[in-house]
Amino acid sequence: MQKHKTDIPHFGLYGESSWINDSEFFHIEDIESRSGGLGWKINPHRHAQLFQILIVKSGEVKVQLDDQQQKLQGAWAIIVPAGVVHGFRFAPDTDGRVITIAEPLLEDAYKEKAAKYIQPLLSKAYYIDFNGQRSMLSELWPLIQQLEGEFSYIREGRALMSEYLIKAILLLLHRQQMNGEQSTTNKTETSQAHQLKELIENHYREHWTSHQYADALGTSTSRLNRLSKAAFNQSVLDLIHGRMLLEAKRSLIYTARSVEEISYDLGFKDPGYFSRFFKRFTGIPPGKFRALTNLPTI
Incomplete structure (x- = not known):
């Protein structure tokens, strides 16, 4: 009988139970x-x-x-x-x-x-x-x-x-x-592009719009999209959706939480809308993705 997956393990150091609380560690x-x-x-x-x-x-x-x-x-x-x-x-x-x-x-x-x-x-x-x-x-x-x-x-x-x-x-x-990389943006744009990635990391569960990210960075939506495409070859919305999809895949692969629980954790008020969102980008519903995925056996 297959063992059910629980939450993704978090470690201080791998295999050690003690938590690390040292800012200079x-x-x-x-x-x-x-x-x-x-x-x-x-x-x-x-x-x-x-x-x-x-x-x-x-x-x-x-x-x-x-x-x-x-x-x-x-x-x-x-x-x-x-x-x-x-x-x-x-x-x-x-x-x-x-x-x-x-x-x-x-x-x-x-x-x-x-x-x-x-x-x-x-x-x-x-x-x-x-x-x-x-x-x-x-x-x-x-x-x-x-x-x-x-x-x-x-x-x-x-x-x-x-x-x-x-x-x-x-x-x-x-x-x-x-x-191994050819920079396509100047230093100011590169810094702002990475600020955008950090903001998305902090707010993707809140479903911020492109306009909200542009406001937070003190720029226009059109300029932020041009910067994002130059730095990452993706629009701001693509980055937001990609980050949300990544976390959804993590939870489906490595945890036993239900699709409904995952959808609420990602800020979706309607699990049905989350399932449609997931299928639009992967081609399959989240439940089928979980059944087909067997990545932990590297």
Whole structure:
């Protein structure tokens, strides 16, 4: 008999029951120390207020980020913002590190010169390929090793040094990310585009309109749509619907909540309207989507 799925597991660190309530918290460990004793598998889960970076130096990993799966070989960075459902199956002897950072520690960076580099990096889950840029990985790895040293020993200025190292690591990841992307907007527009993504994250359950987002950003709806299409190749409404659909899929795949409960959680007053919304974008009703989906077995 199949075990019913409950709410998506939230962890401080995977497999640990204690909750982390430290605004300056960070943690670093090698992949084997957490996954080796678990058959090199980390089941799907998510973290509240914890941002993770997996740096895979060599080996192979099957990754699940929300409803998407990917097989990666060689050298990669995997960016996992708070709230994203993620799971991993590593090939034995995969070499890499997992860095976990409390979101409040990163929020301080938003007020600094580093914000324009770091903030975009934290906005969504994605992969950064180092296989064609081993020289960049050679720059990154000593910083990771130094961060491990700061984590292992209590020394004067440890917290400050760790914060500087984390920012340096994020900046190098940003550089590598930009190597594979061609920016189509200027710096002001890029910042505003990511502010839009943050606002959608905070208000999509309230069903804000495009006009409300434009007002919040002090711009017009037409200009915000042009900015959104340039930065994300989607209109503001597309982004809103996409975020709502993502959360609906998460709940259908990873929880046992009814379609009605999910619809109310997402701010729909009528479950029937939610079902029509879901079917319009996926082609199937939510109940059938749940029955057909079997993603947790990566």
